[in-house]
Amino acid sequence: MVATIGAAQYVAVDWGTSSFRLWLIGRDGAVLAERRSGDGMTTAAKTGFETVLQSHLDAISAPAGLPVIVCGMAGARQGWVEAGYLDTPAALADIVHAAVPVPGINRDVRILPGLAQRDPAAADVLRGEETQLLGAGDILLSGDHLVCMPGTHSKWVRVAQGVVTGFSTFMTGELFDAISKHTILSHTVGDGGSFDGTHPAFVAAVKQIRDNPALATNRLFSVRAGQLLHALPATDGKARLSGTLIGLEIAGALSTVDAGGGLCLVASGPLGALYRAAFAAFNLDPILIDADDAVRHGLASAARALWPQ
Template identity: 65%
Template sequence: MSEPAFIAVDWGTTSFRLWLLSRSGAVLAERRSAEGMTTAMRMGFADVLQAHLDAIGAPLDSPVLVCGMAGARQGWVEAGYIDVPASLSAVLDGAVRVPGQARDVRILPGLAQRDKGAPDVMRGEETQLLGALSSGEGGEKLVCMPGTHSKWVTVKDGGVTNFATFMTGELFEAISKQTILSHAVADADTFTGAHEAFTAAVRDIYAHPELATNRLFTLRSGQLLHGLTATDARARLSGIMIGLEIAGAHSQAKRETPVVLIGSGALGALYEGAFTALEINYTVIDADEAVRRGLLAAANAIWP
């Protein structure tokens, strides 16, 4: 039987995920809740964590490794940032121990890019990188992590050389709800990454990113003049935003660089559809699996 070895926690702004893991990575217990940093700031980080540990009967001697917003300046204990370019192993060296706890609780730092022309930060995604690249394969890769603020990371031989954040998800939300295009996409049905309107928009905007604001308006004019449906309009909007993001990422790297997509669910499937439409070489790693693998690799290194 697998013995408990570590407690791994991914603590986001609005979400909390905890796994009790064996040294080999077997999941022995799991907890999920909406008690992210925003809630924990009111309830107390230690109290939220302890309630979940009690619920799974976690052994008192099991250490806890945390990634995500619990290490932000307004979080539990600030874990700071590791500057890039950096080896991913440097993230382990920056783990900060939470004082005043009966058990060993540590929080992983984020990554910072201090280039004045392209300053950027990430917190939580560095652990997904650890998990996705724990196989130790060399060469250069582009790692794509879709989300409200998508991350594209250039990784070479186990080290992060640079990265860029794209506000794709947040802009999609704002455009679809707070602009004239809200009328165009209202009452749209769900669609997949194989939807013709989506893939056509991806290919078009990838080839002509300078026309982005024009292409956005055609969602409205297309309805007025050609009867564009709400579903096709929403699919086009999604294709424009995701295709624009991919074009931006490729402007900073070679197009032939293989892409590792860390994603899951409907959003991950849309990016798969976009990569397929653009004939981009990619592989997929489930986002949950990546963060668990990253926390496991870090825990095994910190507590050998």
């Protein structure tokens, strides 16, 4: 069967801080067209969200009047239209009911809310990951799960019988960037090539921080000292920095909750492989859920609830 544009049902958009992804979806969830760009919230806040969305719709010749479901930073206070936060404990099934319509626009656009944990001692927020959880499939609807969602701000979410009971954010990805570019380690890791979870420096760093997380900022400096005293190659330094931060995240998350119930890893590509390798150093073997698929399935799930066919 060849899907045609004429069969389009709705448009799904994952609108992050620095990235924009759009899918034109047909009957039965078939992807008819896809767009990926750097028109994230930061860019769109200047250009105009409606203008950015329309330009991508025009580029794929999307039929006029199709409804659009959006998740991510477009719903932040500094985004397009604020789509608040649903407070924990929050049933995944309730997320869609809190979608906020965009007013004054010539089509039906709804933005999904984020989640908030208001306890002042553990205040936390997420936005975008709720849609991935919604799209992770039936696995989360029964039993207890601990879901690791790595990224710029990694989220660790506790889900019990389809209800998000709590979560914690770790600044892993953003710290990796800031430390690589804006500290003395920039001289050491700046020219480093790519590495993966089998790199000995990565695995060793994960194990070292697992055994003593308190030494985190000392382990970071050891990357610089290793270069000065032992000519540590840039790629090894980068792998050690990454292993230290990812290992610290896992050690921290596991220090407050038990992963015994069932551990899921929602990630894609090389990042997913890196986290799997780090989990192996903790003797953990999470169920892998593809993050790209999850967000699209979550948007589809919301669209089906909002606009039954």
